[in-house]
Structures are given as structure tokens and as C-alpha cells.
Amino acid sequence: MLFQLPEINREATKKKIEAILDNYRVVLLQVPDDLLPKVTAGFNLVPPSNTNAFHSSTEDTAIKRTEMEEKRNDFLAKVQKAVNRLPANERQIIIMRYMSQDHRFDYEVYNEIGMSSRTYFRIKSRAFYNLAFALKEEVYVKGSAS
Incomplete structure (x- = not known):
């Protein structure tokens, strides 16, 4: 019995x-300014609950910040590992086009590499396909799984 891969919705x-x-x-450049701890007193009309649990906005902010940073680092590592698994020419295109600090257009990348436009877009398309499998983010056509 052969493994039959369901049809992939390439555009999606x-x-x-x-x-x-x-x-x-965006995540690479992200600095969460909105999660800074409050340094001024806050007043609330709702009386505090009597649970004897200590509640500090500074601690809550520190916990949120740590969790957010951990999620961000996990996401970055996941994408970097997936890109590193690609073949050399696909990896070069993805890194130059999407992962560099400065924003580049497709024509700048294929001119810098010294590749024809048609070859560049064919390799880029294959890189997206392979990257989708590496990240487990492929989109299947409904009803094609047999």
C-alpha cells in the first residue's frame, strides 16, 4: 500500500x-512596551477579595512578559529550524527575501543572486511548499484525502 498525499491547496x-x-x-523586531509594570497607585471601587492570595501587578507583568518572550523565542526557533532544513538555493531565497533586516523585493533578490526571474519564482514556489511541510502549516483541498 502506497502513501497517498492529499491534494494541497497551493495558493492558500x-x-x-x-x-x-x-x-x-515583525516578531523579530518586537519589543512589548504595553506590558510595563504600573508604578503609580491605582484605585478601584470594587473591594479586594479575601482569598489571602498576594496579587501584584508587577509580578503579573513579569510573568506575562516571560511567557510572551518564551512564545516569541519558540516561534522564531521553529521558523529558523524549518528554513535551515531547506535545500541551499531555497534557503538562500527565503533568507534574503523574508528574513533579512531590510525589506527586499523579489527582483532585487534574483538580480543579486544572478538568477532569471522564471527560475527564481519556480524555486521560491517550491521553497514555500517545502517550508509548509517543515512547519506543518500546509493547507489541503477539502475532500481530497483518500
Whole structure:
């Protein structure tokens, strides 16, 4: 019995991977300013509960910040590992186009690599397909799983 892979929705998969790679660049530069601890007194009309549990906004902020940083680092590591599993030419395209500090357009990347436009887009498409499998983010066509 042979393994039959269900049909992949290429366009939806491409959009999903592009969104992940765009998110990667944003997350890489992200500094959470909104989770700073409060340094001024706050007043509330609701009386405190009598649970004898200590509640500190500074501790809550520190915990949220640590959890958020851990999630961010996990996401970055997951994407980096998946990209590192790609073949060299696919990896080069993805890194130059989506993972560098400066925003580049496709024509800048394929001119810098010295590749024709057609070859570049063919390899880029294959890179998205492989990256979707590496990240387990592929989108299947409904009803194609046999």
C-alpha cells in the first residue's frame, strides 16, 4: 500500500507561509512596551477579595512578559529550524527575501543572486511548499484525502 498525499491547496498554503514569514520579521523586531509594570497607585471601587492570595501587578507583568518572550523565542526557533532544513538555493531565497533586516523585493533578490526571474519564482514556489511541510502549516483541498 502506497502513501497517498492529499491534494494541497497551493495558493492558500502560499498565503499562509507568506503570513508566517512576514510575522517572523515583525516578531523579530518586537519589543512589548504595553506590558510595563504600573508604578503609580491605582484605585478601584470594587473591594479586594479575601482569598489571602498576594496579587501584584508587577509580578503579573513579569510573568506575562516571560511567557510572551518564551512564545516569541519558540516561534522564531521553529521558523529558523524549518528554513535551515531547506535545500541551499531555497534557503538562500527565503533568507534574503523574508528574513533579512531590510525589506527586499523579489527582483532585487534574483538580480543579486544572478538568477532569471522564471527560475527564481519556480524555486521560491517550491521553497514555500517545502517550508509548509517543515512547519506543518500546509493547507489541503477539502475532500481530497483518500
